Amino acid sequence: MSILQAVRRRWLRARLADPAYGFLFDPWPEEEVVSLDLETTGLDIRRDEIVALAAIRLRGNRILLSERFEAVVRPAVMPPPAAIKVHRLRHQDISTGPGMQDLLPDLLRFIGSRPLLGYYIDFDAGMLDRYVRDRLRTSLPNRRIEVSRLYHDRKYGGAPPGTVLDLRFATILRDLGIPNLGLHDAGTDALMAAMMYLQLRDLQRRGVRLRRGPRSGMGEIPTGA
Amino acid sequence: MQVAESFDAGNPPFDRLTQQEVEDIRAGADIGYFAPGDVIVAAGKPSGQLHVIIKGVVEVRQDGAMTALLRAGDSFDSRALVHGAAGEDFIAAEETLCHLVPRPAVTRLISRNAGFAAFFYAEVSRKLDALAGARRPDGFESVLRARVRDAQRGDSNVIDGGETIEAAGHRMRRVNANALFVRDGDRTGVVTGMNLSKAVVLRRLPLETPVRDVTHFDVVSIEAGDFLYEAILLMTRHDKRRLAVRREGRYVGFLEDIDILGLVAGNSQLIPGRIDRARGVEDLTVAARDIQAQVLRLHGQGVRIEAIAEITSDLNRRLLARLFELVAPPSVQSGGCLLLMGSEGRGEQTLRTDQDNGLLLATPVPEPDLAAFREAFTRALDDFGFPRCPGGVMVRNPLWSQTLDGFQRQLRGWVVDRSPEAAMNLAIFWDAAAVSGRGELLEQARMTLLTALRGEGALLAHFAQLVDTFAEPQVGLLGSLLASVGMNSDEVDIKRAGIFPLVHGVRTLAIGRGITAQPTALRIAALVEAGALDAALGRELVGALRVFMEFRLRAQLEAARRGTPGPDAAVRLGLLTSADRDILRDALRIVRQFREVIRSHYNLRGH
The missing domain is CATH 3.10.580.10 (CBS-domain)
Incomplete structure (x- = not known):
């Protein structure tokens, strides 16, 4: 942890309004992270609302799918029709769920101080932060792990200038040979991001690079599985 | 939520679960990541979970040699999970993700769902029965x-x-x-x-x-x-x-x-009548076609493969016996004995096989008579659609149609000769069955061979060596790599990789013990009885043979449907369901094990 990060942590800790949430600042369990994904009414962190969320713990090389945290959330304002098309949650699905403030304590306890992992995790963590700030007067101190960043390093790190980057979710899946389980569902997206993370972290540890250029899907070429 | 979708219930053994049971498994399963080279389950070790591959490739290795390659949808290892010790090593060959279904969830399902339980049976024949029952909607019940x-x-x-x-x-x-x-x-x-x-x-x-x-x-x-x-x-x-x-x-x-x-049962009861009434070779050609159609029907109705083989072999013997009556001149008929060899001789024929036949004569017959018979008999079989034997084991070959005296000399010659060809000829003859004419001629020839073999332990070792005639099937990584880039086919020749080593190994042991029964299953039973073969291995071998016969028949039927004869026992691994691949893998593993038994029994060098 850099000095800057340590200072920021202390500052966030100092602002924490409710001491019951001090665990957010504890050291996190070795080798554990949480894959987080939210479905929202839109892409505006300040105004849009969470309609569904999923958090899945990872311990070592294991995705603890059997202990996942999943919920459909009742927003204060119902989502516009455009958002419904994306995540296919209808008014009747979400109008019965608990509100975000009801869910937050359980969610935070589930996440604890573990690093948060996701695809464009800044959006999901930032979204969640808004609810956290309302309640605790501070921000989530959790480290963030960006899978598209890990992918970028394995794939494009040291690439010549002008290389066209493709960091789309579906591209990463294909490149890693991970089956697409169906997009735009919080649980599925969180799971797929977790799978990406384990594989990318392993490639990183072994110093293996993903091949650039056409048809680099390493899972699909040799065996046709 | 759709996390559930990540669990594909379309693959065995999960395809036999109810929706609720699938949900239970989904709820309890984690996911594991394995880096290339990770040993996921080690041979001899138990496993606390069933692995179901989501993506990646897992190598199965036995004593370091690759025996199979598992892919998405495949599960392992039922032995480690249920029987407490894996039979093989399971090693990730690529970046691999697996569902981890905890052991208690699996044991709960085993006790509740018989179809699911079948997957975990240790013995391949029980597994095959259960799968066959699950696969075929048109069995006896549907009739x-x-x-x-x-x-x-x-x-x-x-x-x-x-x-x-x-x-x-x-x-x-x-x-x-x-x-x-x-x-x-x-x-x-x-x-x-x-x-x-x-x-x-x-x-x-x-x-x-x-x-x-x-x-x-x-x-x-x-x-x-x-x-x-x-x-x-x-x-x-x-x-x-x-x-x-x-x-x-x-x-x-x-x-x-x-x-x-x-x-x-199709119309099997009608075909013998048609054969008996046949007035010429043309009538028999029709009957030969009926036999083939009959096999197709029996298979479609889910009749067990041994029963199909028995019915088919019986009908074919009748067919050839009647043909013998129709085309053999009186001299050949009165003094001759028509022999069937190979799978026909053992009664393990499924569809049509090569023309493996021969003729023994009590006394010499006029050369023109013999020539006319050889020609007419062979041509008729051509018309029936029986391919000629590539090894020339046919009445057409004077070696295989001669007097008893001459043939007895020939047998002794083969015993003395140390060439693989001679050993193969003796092996072929050991399977002979008399279908028509003077059966005592065959018995005399067989006694001659048994006597000649007494004290010829070295010859049996020579014999045994033939189990390694055909290289091990390439179900391993290299084979499938080559197949996927189109450099090699992913075909496994069931006859060479499975049936031959199994049948020949059993045959060798049978000769060593002087067991004269022909069907491989009966030989195995006799060997077990005599204490020459482990009872459990014997059961497994019978099961494996059934698996090979079943796959071979399917390949033959498929070839017949497409109208392309060609190699009749080739199975494309890529086209198999993962349940079938699992069964085939088990059966090939048993053959490997059996080859080891044969090698050590006869002190052969390993490969």
């Missing part, structure tokens, strides 16, 4: 769910009650029926051939007696649209072998017990 109209043959033939019993008899013969409907005023009855015979023979009624006098009018009938099992119930209840069939208030014919049998 009983067929309709009466599907089984009923022939038309409704009506005679007036005033006609004589003599007229009724002639009518029956003309329409080739055993029963007629009798209309007598407002009522309709049934008269059978048996009724007519009894009237004339037992009651001595004159032939002019009106048929109504011997007709019974308490007709037991069934609707054409009713289920067959209802017909069977009705027959049992009324102790009748024949029911009148009604449709829209009219009698449209009869349903006999034999018709139901015909639907269950």
